[in-house]
Amino acid sequence: MARRLIFGVAVLLGAASARGAGAPIPHGTLELIAEKQEVAAGHTLDVGLRFQLEKGWHVYWTNPGDSGEPPRVEWHLPAGLSAGAIEWPAPSRLESGSIVDYGYEDALLLIVPIRAKPSLAAQPAAQLGAEVRVLVCSHEMCIPSKVALSLALPIQSQPPRPDARTADLFAATRKALPRPAPPNWKFSVADGNESFVLTAALPAKLAHSITQAIFFPLAESQIENASPQKLQTSAAGFQLTLRKSDRLLKPIERLRGVLVLTSSPLDNRGYFIDVPVSKPGAERPLVQ
Amino acid sequence: MKRSTRWARFLLAMPLHPMFIALVLCAALSQISAAKVGATAPDFTGTASNGKTFRLSEYRGKYVVLEWHNNGCPYVRKQYNSGNMQRLQKQWTGQGVVWFTILSSAPGKQGYVTAGEENDYLAKMRASPTAAMLDPTGEIGHLYDAKTSPHMFVINPQGVVIYDGAIDDKPTTELSDVPGATNYVSLALEQAMAGKQVAIAATRPYGCSVKYSDSMH
Numbered sequence: 444m445a446r447r448l449i450f451g452v453a454v455l456l457g458a459a460s461a462r463g464a465g466a467p468i469p470h471g472t473l474e475l476i477a478e479k480q481e482v483a484a485g486h487t488l489d490v491g492l493r494f495q496l497e498k499g500w501h502v503y504w505t506n507p508g509d510s511g512e513p514p515r516v517e518w519h520l521p522a523g524l525s526a527g528a529i530e531w532p533a534p535s536r537l538e539s540g541s542i543v544d545y546g547y548e549d550a551l552l553l554i555v556p557i558r559a560k561p562s563l564a565a566q567p568a569a570q571l572g573a574e575v576r577v578l579v580c581s582h583e584m585c586i587p588s589k590v591a592l593s594l595a596l597p598i599q600s601q602p603p604r605p606d607a608r609t610a611d612l613f614a615a616t617r618k619a620l621p622r623p624a625p626p627n628w629k630f631s632v633a634d635g636n637e638s639f640v641l642t643a644a645l646p647a648k649l650a651h652s653i654t655q656a657i658f659f660p661l662a663e664s665q666i667e668n669a670s671p672q673k674l675q676t677s678a679a680g681f682q683l684t685l686r687k688s689d690r691l692l693k694p695i696e697r698l699r700g701v702l703v704l705t706s707s708p709l710d711n712r713g714y715f716i717d718v719p720v721s722k723p724g725a726e727r728p729l730v731q
Numbered sequence: 732m733k734r735s736t737r738w739a740r741f742l743l744a745m746p747l748h749p750m751f752i753a754l755v756l757c758a759a760l761s762q763i764s765a766a767k768v769g770a771t772a773p774d775f776t777g778t779a780s781n782g783k784t785f786r787l788s789e790y791r792g793k794y795v796v797l798e799w800h801n802n803g804c805p806y807v808r809k810q811y812n813s814g815n816m817q818r819l820q821k822q823w824t825g826q827g828v829v830w831f832t833i834l835s836s837a838p839g840k841q842g843y844v845t846a847g848e849e850n851d852y853l854a855k856m857r858a859s860p861t862a863a864m865l866d867p868t869g870e871i872g873h874l875y876d877a878k879t880s881p882h883m884f885v886i887n888p889q890g891v892v893i894y895d896g897a898i899d900d901k902p903t904t905e906l907s908d909v910p911g912a913t914n915y916v917s918l919a920l921e922q923a924m925a926g927k928q929v930a931i932a933a934t935r936p937y938g939c940s941v942k943y944s945d946s947m948h
Contacts, residue, residue, distance in 0.1 A: 509878045509879070510879045510938060510939055511939075512902060512937065540943050540945035541873065541876070541943065541945065542941065576903075580939070582940075584803060584841050584939070585804065585806075585939045586805070587805050587904040663935040664933065689876060689933075690896060690933035690934065692933050
C-alpha cells in the first residue's frame with residue numbers, strides 16, 4: 444500500500460515537471476518549454492524561455508542599451524546534453540527621455556538549442572534545469588530576480604514528436620528571428636568625426652519601399668543609443684547616421700548588429716549585419 | 732528715419748533674428764552631454780544636503796569623483812549593502828580626493844530625497860562623501876549625460892575627465908560579485924596618482940536609468 448502511494452506521488456511530481464511549470468518573476472511569469480515531446484539522441488532540440496510580462500514592464504536584449512541587464516541562464520543538464528547560445532529576437536527601442544534601452548515588452552520566447560550526443564542512452568525522464576537571473580524594469584524601477592526552472596523529457600533514439608501546445612509559438616518566433624542580410628545587399632560604414640554613416644545599396648524595388656530603418660549594435664558603447672538615427676532614403680537604398688558614443692575612445696574595425704527595416708512588403712524584419720568600418724573620406728556615395 | 736534710429740531698431744530686433752537664436756541654441760546644446768574623457772569636466776555649482784554650496788572648479792588641484800546615486804536601485808544597493816561604496820569613499824577622501832554623490836532623481840521618482848532624508852541615509856549607511864549634491868532638476872546629470880545609477884566620473888587635478896563609466900567590471904546586482912570585481916574608479920585614481928596613463932578610461936556604466944524629470948510616466 445505504501446509503495447503504491449509513493450509511486451503515485453512520484454508520478455504526479457513527474458507529470459508536473461514534464462509540463463515545465465512556469466515560475467513567477469516580478470510582474471510576470473517565466474516558463475521553460477520544449478518544441479518536441481522527447482529528446483532524440485544525436486539531434487538538437489529547441490527549448491525556450493517563455494516570458495510573459497505585465498503592461499509597463501520589460502526585460503533586456505543582449506546589449507541592453509543605456510541601462511539594464513539581459514537575462515542570464517545557467518544550465519544544469521544531464522550528461523550528454525549541452526546548451527547552445529540564446530537566439531535573440533530583434534529588440535525594440537525603449538525610450539525614457541535621454542536614456543534609451545534595447546529590450547522586450549509583453550511576451551518573449553528566447554529559443555536555446557539543446558544538443559544530444561548520439562551515444563546517449565534512452566531514459567524515461569531526463570531533468571533539464573535552468574537557473575535564470577532576470578532583471579524586470581518599468582520606467583520607475585528595476586527588480587532583479589533569480590528563478591530555477593526544470594523540464595523533464597524522455598531521451599530516446601527515435602525521432603521526437605512535436606508538442607502541439609508549443610509548436611506554433613516556436614514556429615512563429617523562429618520565423619521572426621533576425622536573419623543574415625541577403626548577399627546582394629551591399630553595406631559600408633564610414634567613420635566620421637561625430638557619427639558613423641551606414642550606407643546600404645539595395646535592389647531598386649526594396650529601396651523604394653523602405654520607410655524606417657533602426658540599427659541595434661551588438662557591442663556596447665559604440666553608438667549613442669539615445670540619439671535619433673537619421674535616415675536618408677534614395678532610389679539606390681539608404682544612409683543611416685549613427686552618433687558615436689561619448690565613451691568610444693578608439694576606432695572600431697567593424698560594426699555588427701541587427702538592422703530592423705520597415706517596408707511595405709517586409710513589414711518589420713531584422714537583419715544581422717557585420718560591416719567593416721572605412722576610414723573617413725572613404726565613404727562610398729549612393730549610386731543614383 | 733535717422734541712421735542711429737535704424738541701428739537701434741536693428742540691435743533691439745537682433746535677439747529675434749533666426750541666426751541669433753540658432754547661435755544661442757548651438758551654444759546651449761553643446762553644453763548638453765559635454766562630459767568626455769580627455770576634455771575639461773563641465774563646471775557646475777550645486778547645493779549639498781548639508782546646506783553648503785559647492786562649485787566643481789573650486790577643486791582644481793584635487794582629484795574629484797562624481798557618483799550618481801539612487802538609493803532604491805538594486806545596483807546601488809549592491810554597492811552600499813556590501814559596504815563597498817562607503818569603503819571607497821573613506822579610502823579616497825582620506826587621500827585628499829573630493830567625492831561628490833549626486834542625486835538627479837526628479838521629485839516623485841525613485842531615488843529622490845530631501846536634504847534631511849539624504850543626511851539620514853548618509854548617517855545610517857556610514858557613507859562619507861565630501862558632499863551629497865541635490866540635483867532634482869537633473870541639470871548636473873544632463874550636463875554629464877549621466878545614464879545610470881551608479882555612473883562614475885573621475886576628474887584629475889587639472890580638471891580633465893580621466894574616467895567615465897561603470898564602477899566595476901561586474902554588471903550585476905549580486906552582492907557576491909563585489910569582492911572579486913575590478914574597481915575602475917580605484918584603478919583610475921591609482922594609475923593617475925602614479926603618473927601613469929589610465930588604462931581603462933571609459934566603460935559602459937551599468938545600473939538603473941537615472942530618473943530624470945523628462946523620463947516617461
